[in-house]
Amino acid sequence: MDRNFEQTDMLRQPSLAAAGAVLTIDLGALRENYRRLNARLTGGARAAGVVKADGYGLGAVAVAHALQAEGCDRFFVAHVEEGVCLRSALGDGPAIFVLNGLPPGAEGEAMVSRLTPVLNSVEQLAAWRAAAHRAGRSLPAALQVDSGMSRLGMAAAEVEAVAGDAASLDGVDVVLVMSHLACADEPHHPANAAQLLEFERLRAMLPAAPASFANSSGIFLGSAYHFDLARPGAALYGINPTPGHTNPMLPVVRLDARVIQTRTVEEGAGVGYGHIYFAAGSLRTATISLGYADGWHRRGAAAAFFGGKRLPFIGRVSMDSIILDISALPESRLQAGDLVEVIGPSQDVDQVAALTGTIGYEVLTSLGNRFHRRIVNG
Numbered sequence: 001m002d003r004n005f006e007q008t009d010m011l012r013q014p015s016l017a018a019a020g021a022v023l024t025i026d027l028g029a030l031r032e033n034y035r036r037l038n039a040r041l042t043g044g045a046r047a048a049g050v051v052k053a054d055g056y057g058l059g060a061v062a063v064a065h066a067l068q069a070e071g072c073d074r075f076f077v078a079h080v081e082e083g084v085c086l087r088s089a090l091g092d093g094p095a096i097f098v099l100n101g102l103p104p105g106a107e108g109e110a111m112v113s114r115l116t117p118v119l120n121s122v123e124q125l126a127a128w129r130a131a132a133h134r135a136g137r138s139l140p141a142a143l144q145v146d147s148g149m150s151r152l153g154m155a156a157a158e159v160e161a162v163a164g165d166a167a168s169l170d171g172v173d174v175v176l177v178m179s180h181l182a183c184a185d186e187p188h189h190p191a192n193a194a195q196l197l198e199f200e201r202l203r204a205m206l207p208a209a210p211a212s213f214a215n216s217s218g219i220f221l222g223s224a225y226h227f228d229l230a231r232p233g234a235a236l237y238g239i240n241p242t243p244g245h246t247n248p249m250l251p252v253v254r255l256d257a258r259v260i261q262t263r264t265v266e267e268g269a270g271v272g273y274g275h276i277y278f279a280a281g282s283l284r285t286a287t288i289s290l291g292y293a294d295g296w297h298r299r300g301a302a303a304a305f306f307g308g309k310r311l312p313f314i315g316r317v318s319m320d321s322i323i324l325d326i327s328a329l330p331e332s333r334l335q336a337g338d339l340v341e342v343i344g345p346s347q348d349v350d351q352v353a354a355l356t357g358t359i360g361y362e363v364l365t366s367l368g369n370r371f372h373r374r375i376v377n378g
């Protein structure tokens, strides 16, 4: 038995030889993407690193270390616990913002790890103010205002109430005022300009502090959207922030799945669960070690690639396996143990998303924990 486990980002992972699939993460490409985003930013704006959901599934600690090497000193996570883990990995230096703010009662944990909550409501603000009072010192916070997404952040009336009550920010050191765009990936959507105006209006009521507005796609809406700090996630990880246009980012992720066995299927045979596919003629198939338990979406019609050939998925995606039609390959070209590409140069993250009825974000954050993870250019 192979005991050769390796450890990255707290995950036990199988060895390369034992793994059913290999996830390759190119940290050099990630760093280049970070540089490209910063090069796009104007007026002294800088990019933070959004590393929530374990760095969009790639490994928050490895990602954050790579970004730190590029001078990134501000990170965003969604949950307190993600912030606690990141703090212990990164040490004292960088600011770590918690996008969802703090659940009631989590203020102490956040303080111990010196997290900066994004305060999304007057309730969260009051709880943080009380924590500062108990601690006898001021505590840093970001204030999120809702400029039109109706998801998180203080509504206009709440912002006005805060602005009208000097005591409401007692002990709270506002280090950032932020808001989030609902339609940034649609540059012509009228909500973008409307949100921008509303963000300007609300921010003017609050204490002067650095401002943050743009996510990945927001960076490409132009300099009016840049403010002091951008918050890219997706684009760092190679997802196209400009849908419909050439991807200005480098791919970061590659996924190769192992062939378990190959076989010949006779004409008329049903293939996979539910027999939703029937062999119209004799065909050669390969079954690969990847399934919906690995985060591969069950719906849609993707393919694998090997030797320059497209090998379509046939039948249903199973929990741990997928069947490929490999008739396009010369006989015996593909063997058990070989790896076929399912995300990579032949079929990128955004294409996989389109083929499986989702978005690149969900493809990445769904990536399972049974892969052998190989970090390159780290």
Ligand SMILES: *Cc1c(COP(=O)(O)O)cnc(C)c1O
Pocket (backbone or CB within 6 Å): 050, 052, 099, 179, 180, 214, 215, 216, 217, 231, 232, 233, 234, 235
């Ligand atoms: C997730 C998130 C981001 C990053 O968005 P991308 O589209 O991945 O760049 C930025 N800001 C907030 C508030 C978020 O929730």
